[in-house]
Amino acid sequence: MTQCIDQVSFGILHGKQITGAFDGGDISSDGGLMLLAEADERLELTRRLANCVCDGRQAAKVQHSLQELLAQRVYQIASGYEDCNDADDLRRDPVLKTAVGRLPQTGRDLASQPTLSRLENAIRPRELWQMAHALVDVFFAQYAGAKPRRIILDFDATDDETHGQQQFAEFHGYYDEYCYLPLIVTAQVDDGPHELLAGMLRRGRSHASSHALSVLKRLVARLRETWPEVQIIVRGDSGYAVPEIYDWCEANRVKYVIGIAQNPRLRALAEPHLDASRLEHRYTGGKVRHITDEWYAAGTWPHYRRVLVKAEVGDKGDNPRFVVTNLTDPDAEGLYDFYAARGDMENRIGELKNDLRMDRTSCHRFVANQFRVLLHAAAFLLFSVLRKCLRGTRFAAAQVGTLQRRLIKLSVRVKQTARRVWLQFASSCPVQDIWPELLARLRGQPA
Numbered sequence: 261m262t263q264c265i266d267q268v269s270f271g272i273l274h275g276k277q278i279t280g281a282f283d284g285g286d287i288s289s290d291g292g293l294m295l296l297a298e299a300d301e302r303l304e305l306t307r308r309l310a311n312c313v314c315d316g317r318q319a320a321k322v323q324h325s326l327q328e329l330l331a332q333r334v335y336q337i338a339s340g341y342e343d344c345n346d347a348d349d350l351r352r353d354p355v356l357k358t359a360v361g362r363l364p365q366t367g368r369d370l371a372s373q374p375t376l377s378r379l380e381n382a383i384r385p386r387e388l389w390q391m392a393h394a395l396v397d398v399f400f401a402q403y404a405g406a407k408p409r410r411i412i413l414d415f416d417a418t419d420d421e422t423h424g425q426q427q428f429a430e431f432h433g434y435y436d437e438y439c440y441l442p443l444i445v446t447a448q449v450d451d452g453p454h455e456l457l458a459g460m461l462r463r464g465r466s467h468a469s470s471h472a473l474s475v476l477k478r479l480v481a482r483l484r485e486t487w488p489e490v491q492i493i494v495r496g497d498s499g500y501a502v503p504e505i506y507d508w509c510e511a512n513r514v515k516y517v518i519g520i521a522q523n524p525r526l527r528a529l530a531e532p533h534l535d536a537s538r539l540e541h542r543y544t545g546g547k548v549r550h551i552t553d554e555w556y557a558a559g560t561w562p563h564y565r566r567v568l569v570k571a572e573v574g575d576k577g578d579n580p581r582f583v584v585t586n587l588t589d590p591d592a593e594g595l596y597d598f599y600a601a602r603g604d605m606e607n608r609i610g611e612l613k614n615d616l617r618m619d620r621t622s623c624h625r626f627v628a629n630q631f632r633v634l635l636h637a638a639a640f641l642l643f644s645v646l647r648k649c650l651r652g653t654r655f656a657a658a659q660v661g662t663l664q665r666r667l668i669k670l671s672v673r674v675k676q677t678a679r680r681v682w683l684q685f686a687s688s689c690p691v692q693d694i695w696p697e698l699l700a701r702l703r704g705q706p707a
Contacts (some may be wrong), residue, residue: 298478344380363681415444419432420439427626439464442460517595532567640660
């Protein structure tokens with residue numbers, strides 16, 4: 261039984277007793293959850309995901325709808341509570357209840373951890389497939405009516421370390437750990453931000469390119485169906501330098517810019533350019549980079565392909581890099597810089613792992629862990645919408661962690677009256693100037 265404490269003392273300050281009391285009423289530390297709820301309403305995200313799940317429960321006994329369960333879980337993840345156990349403390353949080361759609365004081369408490377865990381373990385593979393398609397639908401809904409010239413699809417893998425008896429967790433020699441190896445795909449429309457398209461959990465010993473071609477085929481088909489004339493460019497590191505990807509792209513009018521691991525033949529092609537860089541470095545003392553292109557064919561390739569060669573020399577020695585592409589732009593240096601720009605996609609992976617804890621895949625069942633990955637992806641989509649609506653403000657390029665700390669973690673007192681639910685934020689709130697314009701943009705209204 262919890263003991264009620266009336267007051268606590270913190271000593272004397274300038275002759276006055278500092279006293280604390282637990283009588284402030286219903287207060288939440290996550291007032292910015294209402295922004296996430298607005299973003300969810302704009303995308304219809306949790307509604308789309310809920311429509312993918314077959315609810316086998318007896319309707320008369322249901323206390324929490326599927327959309328409420330999904331919204332509760334996604335909002336918790338987005339506000340930094342990635343552990344399902346956190347629901348036992350947060351189910352009574354007045355702002356979380358309001359964001360999910362329940363009155364903060366008289367509404368029924370939200371779902372407990374066991375209820376959410378049952379949901380995670382009840383999801384079936386076919387429902388995961390439909391939910392993955394729903395995330396892609398959200399992307400296209402945001403660009404309804406647009407006519408983009410170019411779509412860049414960035415493919416990358418990351419390690420997801422495991423610490424238990426998770427299905428298909430295997431030892432990966434490169435990462436030197438037992439892990440999963442999720443595949444992350446983002447899309448960049450013209451010069452816009454990276455939009456998350458896919459998050460696929462894969463067994464630990466998977467090659468980086470495992471399942472990449474099948475995902476690419478489905479995405480390209482959907483893109484061409486919506487925008488028949490759009491140019492599609494695939495970008496990835498050397499883990500995706502496999503002949504089947506090159507061959508398929510060339511046969512289907514898809515451009516690619518993919519890193520390729522060096523070998524003796526490629527090193528021989530780079531050697532004359534490295535000699536020139538070494539000589540210049542010897543005279544200037546600074547880092548020297550020369551980029552050119554060569555024609556190269558591996559033994560399994562049906563024909564020669566264009567390879568960009570970066571011959572870089574610095575104080576730490578030679579640093580050659582190679583990129584294979586079917587783009588015809590004569591500017592080799594510009595093409596290499598275009599390839600290197602894929603590093604921003606890695607920032608998005610960092611947000612998924614470090615800020616939203618996408619690697620909290622601690623369920624035993626592989627399917628349940630894949631469901632968790634999709635929930636974390638949904639939380640990321642909410643922040644993506646917030647970030648786009650924050651253009652022109654000091655948070656336009658903020659990382660998810662910054663948005664969590666500055667916009668979501670806002671203390672608020674909640675009061676429910678006969679006619680209103682009052683959210684009373686601090687008068688000194690440092691981001692109060694942003695809220696009116698942000699809410700207007702989220703609702704599609706003139707700012």
